[in-house]
Amino acid sequence: MADSINYKHLHYFWVVAKEGSIAKAANRLHITPQTISGQLALLEDRLNQPLFDRVGRGLELTETGRLVLRYADDIFALGKELSDVLRGSVVAGGSEFIVSAASTIPKTIVYKMLEPAIRDCPDITLTCKEGPIESILAELAVHEVDMVLSDTPLSAAYSVKAFNHFLGECGVSFFALPPLAQKLGSDFPANLNKAPMLVPTRQYAIRQLFDIWVSEHEIVPEIKGQFDDSALTKAFGHTGLGVFMMPSIVEEEVCETYAVEVIGRTDEIKHRFYAISAERKVTHPAISAVCDTARDEIFN
Numbered sequence: 001m002a003d004s005i006n007y008k009h010l011h012y013f014w015v016v017a018k019e020g021s022i023a024k025a026a027n028r029l030h031i032t033p034q035t036i037s038g039q040l041a042l043l044e045d046r047l048n049q050p051l052f053d054r055v056g057r058g059l060e061l062t063e064t065g066r067l068v069l070r071y072a073d074d075i076f077a078l079g080k081e082l083s084d085v086l087r088g089s090v091v092a093g094g095s096e097f098i099v100s101a102a103s104t105i106p107k108t109i110v111y112k113m114l115e116p117a118i119r120d121c122p123d124i125t126l127t128c129k130e131g132p133i134e135s136i137l138a139e140l141a142v143h144e145v146d147m148v149l150s151d152t153p154l155s156a157a158y159s160v161k162a163f164n165h166f167l168g169e170c171g172v173s174f175f176a177l178p179p180l181a182q183k184l185g186s187d188f189p190a191n192l193n194k195a196p197m198l199v200p201t202r203q204y205a206i207r208q209l210f211d212i213w214v215s216e217h218e219i220v221p222e223i224k225g226q227f228d229d230s231a232l233t234k235a236f237g238h239t240g241l242g243v244f245m246m247p248s249i250v251e252e253e254v255c256e257t258y259a260v261e262v263i264g265r266t267d268e269i270k271h272r273f274y275a276i277s278a279e280r281k282v283t284h285p286a287i288s289a290v291c292d293t294a295r296d297e298i299f300n
Helices: 007-019 022-029 033-047 063-087 107-120 133-141 178-184 205-216 230-238 248-258 285-298
Strands: 052-055 058-061 095-102 124-131 147-150 163-176 196-200 222-227 243-247 261-277
Touching: 007 022, 007 033, 007 063, 022 033, 022 133, 058 063, 095 107, 095 133, 107 124, 107 147, 107 248, 107 261, 107 285, 124 133, 133 147, 133 261, 147 285, 163 178, 163 248, 163 285, 178 261, 196 205, 196 230, 205 261, 222 230, 230 243, 230 248, 243 248, 243 261, 248 261, 261 285
Parallel strands: 095 124, 095 147, 196 222, 196 243
Antiparallel strands: 052 058, 147 261, 163 243, 163 261
16 A cells, blocks of 8 residues: 555655666665665555666666656655745744764864854754764755754765855864873974874865875874764873874863873864855854854854
8 A cells, every 4th residue: 555655765766766776876875775775675565566667787767656756856845845944944932953063073163163053043942963974964965954064075976965155264283192292202293203193084074184294294104093083083092092183273172171282283284164054045044153153253
C-alpha cells in the first residue's frame, strides 16, 4: 500500500533521479550506495512499482518513476519554502535557530560568533551542534540547520546549494607545554623543524594552508596526531604530546586554560571563517546578527 510513504525514502529517490546515479547521490548525501539502494528497494516495495530501469551502467526513470518525481519536486519545493518562511522571520512565541559548527573551530570563537544572535534576537531558541564539515553541510542540504559555521568555504566538491558569507580572518599561533617549548627554543619558525606536531585533518582548509607554509619554509615537522576536533587537539597538546596551532585571537584563553605558552605566530597562514546558509542575501535576523558582529567586532 502506498498510503504511508516514508519521506526519507522519497528524498533518496529524488536525489538519485536528480543526480542520475546512485553513486552520485551517495556522494551528495554522504552515505553509502548500499544504503541508498536498500532504501529505494523499500520505497518500490511500498509502491509496488519499479521506479528505475537499468540502461547500460545508468538508470532511467520508469513511467511510475517520472510520476513520482513530479510529486517529489512539488513536495520538497514546498518543504524548502516552508522552512525558508519559518526560519526567515522570528514568529510569535519564539523560533528555533539551528546552527552546526565545524569541530575544528575553537569553542570560544563559536561562542563569540553566536552570542550576538541570542543578544539581538531574544525571541529565538538557539540549538548548536558540531561535527565534521561533510556531515554538517549534509544537514544544511536537507534543511535540518539554518546556518553552518566553518573555517573551510563551501565549494563545488560538496554538491550543496548554499552560499558562503565571509566573516573574517586572523593569523595563527603555535602553542606548546613549557617543557617542550623550552626544548624547541625561540627561533621561530625554524623551531618547528622536526618538532612533534598536532594538526587538523586534511579535509580542512587550515591544514592545507599549513602544509604549503611549512613547505615554503623548508620545515619538516613530525606529525604526531591529526584531529577533526579543536578541543581534542588542545587536550592532547596539554599533555605535552606536541605543538599545536590555533587562531591568534584566542591566544589568551588557550594559554590560560591549557597551561601552554606561545612559541611563535604568523600572519602568513590565515585562519578564515565563514557562515554558510541557503540564502544568497542574508535575511534571517539571527544570521545577520552573527555576520555583522563578526565583521565589525570580532575580526575587525
